[in-house]
Amino acid sequence: MFASKIIAWYTTNKRSLPWREINNTYFIWLSEIILQQTRVAQGLPYYNRFIEAFPNIDALAGADEQDVLQVWQGLGYYSRARNLHKCAKKVVEEYEGVFPASYEELLKLPGIGPYTAAAIASLGYNLSLPVVDGNVYRVLSRVFGLTNNIADTKSFKVFFEYSGQLIDKRNPGEYNQAIMELGATVCLPQNPLCSTCPVEQMCYAKANDKQTELPVKLKKIKKRERYFTYLVFEVDGRLALRKRTNEDIWKGLFEFYKIEGDAFFSLDSVPDHQLVKILSAMTITDEEIKLPKHLLSHQTIYSSFIKINLQPTSAFLRWMQQNGLALYSQEEIEKLPKPVLISKYLNSVTKSIHLQ
Secondary structure (H helix, E strand, O other): OHHHHHHHHHHHHOOOOHHHOOOOHHHHHHHHHHOOOOOHHHHHHHHHHHHHHOOOHHHHHOOOHHHHHHHHOOOOOOHHHHHHHHHHHHHHHHHOOOOOOOHHHHOOOOOOOHHHHHHHHHHHHOOOOOOOOHHHHHHHHHHHOOOOEOOOOOHHHHHHHHHHHHOOOOOHHHHHHHHHHHHHHOOOOOOOOHHHOOOHHHOHHHHOOOOOOOOEOOOOOOOEEEEEEEEEEEEOOEEEEEEOOOOOOOOOOEEOEEEEEOOOOOHHHOOOHHHHHHHHOOOOEEEEEEEEEEEOOOEEEEEEEEEEEEOOOHHHHHHHHHOOOEEEOHHHHHHOOOOHHHHHHHHHOOOOOOOO
């Protein structure tokens, strides 16, 4: 009864989304990766940009990673973009450009976990596998009174098996779309629209006034606080940036020379003594801008940008090369994949920086 009710509701109430208009596993996969940790309203423009830039999996696999990151810029969780590119390459090289029609084989692909594998298998190949995401946790918890702590990784198996018993074996894709759509548009985290819910009469949370208590999520994640001091070197109208290569946030994106610590640094407290010596030998002008705190899922970043206008001495140019920095014009910077934080700074000083 649950499956038939939500599928009937979905048939007449589903949102018109481009990946639903055609049964194409590439489009399905791309939409699922983009919409992880992302609302549809935010993700849809990025989906359209990717389809325009990489209309098929061969185009994506053949692209340069920097181009993929540039199209992804602003979505966050950049490891998703890197895995997206790796996955496309593997599908083209090992599966002749066609996603495998096996849940187990899909799980072997980069960036594809149980949720995405079930989505591709059910939506693309009509296999009877349930998807479990935040929307599904919320709907099942409320309708059936499930009190398992969804922050506990062990709960995934419980909800996967529970939804597997409810799934419409003839229309698994429709069932999965319906339950996710219900959670996204009706069974909202705050102020759910119970009066428009197709399963209101059978909902445990509604009957017991427990919508705010379900689903149960007990784990509290303490955010890490980080202080970034960026030195923005301007040389002859160009800015010095370098590519992040370490295993941290924003890997593969470009940023200014960064110093991280428990607090902000000033020019006279920069830990690189060679740089301090080089700067002290030159006549420089500098100005500092602090941006509002930048919030990530598990981190809060405080940023200070010190713009330094200087002459390209041989000592400074050698130091730049040793530290992986290169000079870029405004046109070149616009094409580089950058963290949103760097773009915000550049936008805030566009009028004061006269790049060539």
